[in-house]
Amino acid sequence: MADFSETEGRRDGSTLFGEIKRMARTSGAVGGIAARVAGARLFGIQTDRGKHAEDLKVILGGLKGPLMKVAQFLSTVPDALPAEYAAELAELQANAPPMGRAFVRRRMESELGRDWRKRFAHFEEEAAAAASLGQVHRASLPDGSRVACKLQYPDMPSTVEADLRQLKLAMAVYHRMDNAIRQGEIYNEIAERLREELDYRREAAQMRLYGQMLADQPMVHVPHPVEAYCTSRLLTMTWLDGEPLLRWLGENPPQEARNRIAEALFRAWYVPLYRFGVIHGDPHPGNYQVAPQGGVNLLDFGAIRVFPPRFVRGVIDLYEAVRDNDEDRAHAAYVSWGFSDITREKMEVLNLWAKFLYEPLMQDRPRRIQETNDTQFGRAVAEKVHEGLQRTGGVQPPREFLLMDRSAIGLGSVFLRLGAELNWHRMFHELIADFDTEALAARQSAALAEAGVPAPT
Numbered sequence: 001m002a003d004f005s006e007t008e009g010r011r012d013g014s015t016l017f018g019e020i021k022r023m024a025r026t027s028g029a030v031g032g033i034a035a036r037v038a039g040a041r042l043f044g045i046q047t048d049r050g051k052h053a054e055d056l057k058v059i060l061g062g063l064k065g066p067l068m069k070v071a072q073f074l075s076t077v078p079d080a081l082p083a084e085y086a087a088e089l090a091e092l093q094a095n096a097p098p099m100g101r102a103f104v105r106r107r108m109e110s111e112l113g114r115d116w117r118k119r120f121a122h123f124e125e126e127a128a129a130a131a132s133l134g135q136v137h138r139a140s141l142p143d144g145s146r147v148a149c150k151l152q153y154p155d156m157p158s159t160v161e162a163d164l165r166q167l168k169l170a171m172a173v174y175h176r177m178d179n180a181i182r183q184g185e186i187y188n189e190i191a192e193r194l195r196e197e198l199d200y201r202r203e204a205a206q207m208r209l210y211g212q213m214l215a216d217q218p219m220v221h222v223p224h225p226v227e228a229y230c231t232s233r234l235l236t237m238t239w240l241d242g243e244p245l246l247r248w249l250g251e252n253p254p255q256e257a258r259n260r261i262a263e264a265l266f267r268a269w270y271v272p273l274y275r276f277g278v279i280h281g282d283p284h285p286g287n288y289q290v291a292p293q294g295g296v297n298l299l300d301f302g303a304i305r306v307f308p309p310r311f312v313r314g315v316i317d318l319y320e321a322v323r324d325n326d327e328d329r330a331h332a333a334y335v336s337w338g339f340s341d342i343t344r345e346k347m348e349v350l351n352l353w354a355k356f357l358y359e360p361l362m363q364d365r366p367r368r369i370q371e372t373n374d375t376q377f378g379r380a381v382a383e384k385v386h387e388g389l390q391r392t393g394g395v396q397p398p399r400e401f402l403l404m405d406r407s408a409i410g411l412g413s414v415f416l417r418l419g420a421e422l423n424w425h426r427m428f429h430e431l432i433a434d435f436d437t438e439a440l441a442a443r444q445s446a447a448l449a450e451a452g453v454p455a456p457t
Helices: 004-012 016-043 049-061 066-074 083-089 101-112 156-177 184-197 200-213 245-250 255-276 309-324 327-337 344-361 377-392 401-418 424-432 437-451
Strands: 134-140 146-152 234-238 278-280 288-290 296-298 304-306
Touching: 101 146, 101 234, 156 184, 184 401, 200 234, 200 255, 200 278, 200 304, 200 437, 245 288, 245 401, 255 278, 255 288, 255 296, 255 309, 255 401, 255 424, 255 437, 278 401, 309 327, 309 344, 309 437, 327 344, 344 377, 344 401, 344 424
Parallel strands: none
Antiparallel strands: 134 146, 146 234, 278 304, 288 296
């Protein structure tokens, strides 16, 4: 008879049966969407795309796993999906219903052994929170330390592979109908990041990295992994008390408090980027909390992107080029990012999006992140970009663009919801003052080595 760990391994492995089962649950949704969009665009068939998009959100939101996270990613990339679908998918949150106690006992035994309970003073079998790839349980160690144990759901390797196959099919169908954004590198980036997220040991290392990078930021709190209780499918970390952001906002906090939280979030995302070339690629509100002692708790370190120093230099160069109307420098910045076949005409179109993102950084005064009352303003800019790219032959964004763009748009929407009024210009210039590519490369290399995070290839 096979022992339990072997049985559990087969249950969670990337099996053909698991992939077929997953595809059966998702292929109808993806295929139906493709048919409806094709009918509307190729044959002029009028369909209620808003209703179909809402149905899709319900279908995907009920699935545990990465298809929900992929939808969240793509909802922030201009025209990666039709506007109706992007609007609905943007509302998806990582709140899948938790697995039951039997699963919890099996998973803990397979990761820590048959006597796993003896390693805890207390362990709550009811999940305290659920996410797209796993669920979190409260526990305490024999020394009294409070911890959070994140357990990966079963069948996740096969789930990832099945979802990626469906995603590739859906993106290919959409590209045949609309080639403004060539999505090959975007798909490759999503696939690599999702496969990395399956490895909780890697996430533990990335958590250590963030603890190091933000050690001098008193308003940002990062949990610490408990190494002896971590495996590739179990991540144990120190417990951080905090209040969900949306609940906190419901208490109508004063403007000063809103500003403090917004500044803490700004530093949590952009100190790592401009000092170490690293960004947290998943800024939806479930990944941070308002801490009781002030500031924010930063959570979930699965979707992390390490950028080449030249890319970070290019982000600053493009800002300065847009500010100074310097077309030659803007073109060089896009090339340094990895955009290919950038004509002057295409660059003018891309600059519409760059100006939208950089505009709050241009004015040296306290202001809201968006001063127009038009909640669809960003979508209107994206539509202009889409029309321009269609007219000029389209572009293929580099892989690095996806999480950079997602972070900027995701954080911007949070700042908008907070109603924060800050001098974004001064905060940004404080971070990029005396920027040096070689110094960043040295800091990045040392930080990755100390935390145990693999260097990017």
